[in-house]
Amino acid sequence: MNINMLSDEDKMPMLETILDNLREGVNVVDENGILIFSNRASADYAHSTVSQMIGSQITEFYPRAALLEVLRTKKPQLDVKIEHDDGRKYVVNAVPLIINGKFKGGVATFRDVTEIENLGQKLELLKQELTFSKVDDAFELIVGKEGSLKEAIIIAQRSIGALGGPRHSVISGESGTGKTLLARAMFYFAKKIHVISEDASFIEVNCAQFTNPDIAAVEIFGSEKGAFTGATEKRGLFELADGGVLFLDEAHALAHYQTMLLKAVESGKIRRIGGRKDIDINVIVIAASTKNLKNVLLPELYQRLAQYEIKLPPLRERPLSEKEKLLNCFIENYEYSAGDKYNVKLKIDFTNEAKGILLNAYYPRNIRQFRDITYTTIDAAVPLISDVPASKKVTAVVDINHIPFYMFESSGSDEVYKEQEEPKTIESFNFDDSNMDREEILNKIIFTLNEKGLGPRKIARVLEEKGYDIKYYQVAYRLKKQRNSNIK
Numbered sequence: 001m002n003i004n005m006l007s008d009e010d011k012m013p014m015l016e017t018i019l020d021n022l023r024e025g026v027n028v029v030d031e032n033g034i035l036i037f038s039n040r041a042s043a044d045y046a047h048s049t050v051s052q053m054i055g056s057q058i059t060e061f062y063p064r065a066a067l068l069e070v071l072r073t074k075k076p077q078l079d080v081k082i083e084h085d086d087g088r089k090y091v092v093n094a095v096p097l098i099i100n101g102k103f104k105g106g107v108a109t110f111r112d113v114t115e116i117e118n119l120g121q122k123l124e125l126l127k128q129e130l131t132f133s134k135v136d137d138a139f140e141l142i143v144g145k146e147g148s149l150k151e152a153i154i155i156a157q158r159s160i161g162a163l164g165g166p167r168h169s170v171i172s173g174e175s176g177t178g179k180t181l182l183a184r185a186m187f188y189f190a191k192k193i194h195v196i197s198e199d200a201s202f203i204e205v206n207c208a209q210f211t212n213p214d215i216a217a218v219e220i221f222g223s224e225k226g227a228f229t230g231a232t233e234k235r236g237l238f239e240l241a242d243g244g245v246l247f248l249d250e251a252h253a254l255a256h257y258q259t260m261l262l263k264a265v266e267s268g269k270i271r272r273i274g275g276r277k278d279i280d281i282n283v284i285v286i287a288a289s290t291k292n293l294k295n296v297l298l299p300e301l302y303q304r305l306a307q308y309e310i311k312l313p314p315l316r317e318r319p320l321s322e323k324e325k326l327l328n329c330f331i332e333n334y335e336y337s338a339g340d341k342y343n344v345k346l347k348i349d350f351t352n353e354a355k356g357i358l359l360n361a362y363y364p365r366n367i368r369q370f371r372d373i374t375y376t377t378i379d380a381a382v383p384l385i386s387d388v389p390a391s392k393k394v395t396a397v398v399d400i401n402h403i404p405f406y407m408f409e410s411s412g413s414d415e416v417y418k419e420q421e422e423p424k425t426i427e428s429f430n431f432d433d434s435n436m437d438r439e440e441i442l443n444k445i446i447f448t449l450n451e452k453g454l455g456p457r458k459i460a461r462v463l464e465e466k467g468y469d470i471k472y473y474q475v476a477y478r479l480k481k482q483r484n485s486n487i488k
Helices: 008-020 040-045 067-073 114-133 150-161 179-192 213-221 251-267 299-305 320-342 352-360 366-381 405-409 438-451 456-465 472-487
Strands: 025-030 035-038 077-083 089-099 102-112 169-172 202-206 245-249 284-289 308-311 345-350 393-398
Touching: 025 040, 025 067, 025 089, 040 102, 067 077, 067 089, 067 102, 150 169, 150 179, 150 308, 169 179, 169 299, 179 202, 179 245, 179 284, 213 251, 245 251, 251 284, 251 299, 320 345, 320 352, 320 366, 345 352, 352 366, 352 472, 366 393, 438 456, 438 472, 456 472
Parallel strands: 169 284, 169 308, 202 245, 245 284, 345 393
Antiparallel strands: 025 035, 025 102, 077 089, 089 102
């Protein structure tokens, strides 16, 4: 059947049926960001209903929506990766909605890539494991060992190497600060000092990944056949970690089973779900969370787990020298990967301006976001594998134009790239002062306009009107540089 043979009344229900049965989420907003259509997949992702979403601001359900950038720039945002607060990760394609030549809003489709991303992270962890196994001191691989993380590493070593035997510990810190990396280093340190055997296991679980706490309990404590409908005999992660380390990431999500966890760490015994007998286990538990576990867990459980509490600082509180070392690590990893996967000898050079922006930017998701944005920036500068010369030697120069600034803005947290309040009245400026060179004139205008309440975007527009070709992120960088010099 040709769709044109259908009446207009039949076309709309047919289209809605098709969109509602897509696995991808679909959102359509007007020019003010009000949702005028969402499909069932989008509503499910937002833990809402289509009827509740229609007529609401998209930010109520998707605070970091790529459509916000479409509304601002009226340009497509393609293959944007966004991580939401619940840890789910999406790839979004958002485009302007043009009707009869007029901008009417935006359309976005997105898919959940959490499992794919988690698989990529597991591969990264396997690489880390291989690297850890080749060095004498796993802590040497951690940037900041003698700096901002010195105290944290000392506490980590004490928790594992205490003369009275290894202790359980808690690692606290914001998302992306390196909690998993530290836990793995502690595991290899335990092997090195023979606290655990060479064939001991490191078992990791993100407790927040389970939508149902009962599922989490089965995974961690195991189950007996017949314990519930469809239950089989299953060894839990405590049993799998026996003789080694169990790393409970986002441990606050186990709130419903705190008494079982308390019994495990207090007595060294667990009981499977539906089981009648205790099972002896000898496990070092490392619990980690982005929340303050002292405020979430039972006092007696927190006391048993946090025999040693290790706090990791956010990236914004770490010195510039450590950020530069991290950046160099990302570059080296990228170069190594090009050689390992494609036998390409890649050399990556950053301009000072591009490097300065990456090092001074604010990353709400810390090292992980810093790494991802760095890799995306490099991706924009290096050629595709199909364009690599026969010599297999490539030098890529990364400059400011390769930095995907929308990735900073999607977080909604970076003060350098957020737009300011509405400007005050702009006084006239002398744009042709013969006593100053071009750079001095630009800086004078930028700083003066900023003092009057204008943000980087509005300053860039004023300069454009005066014939100066300077992008808003270049304005932001100059303002950031001035702030840093004033602090010094």
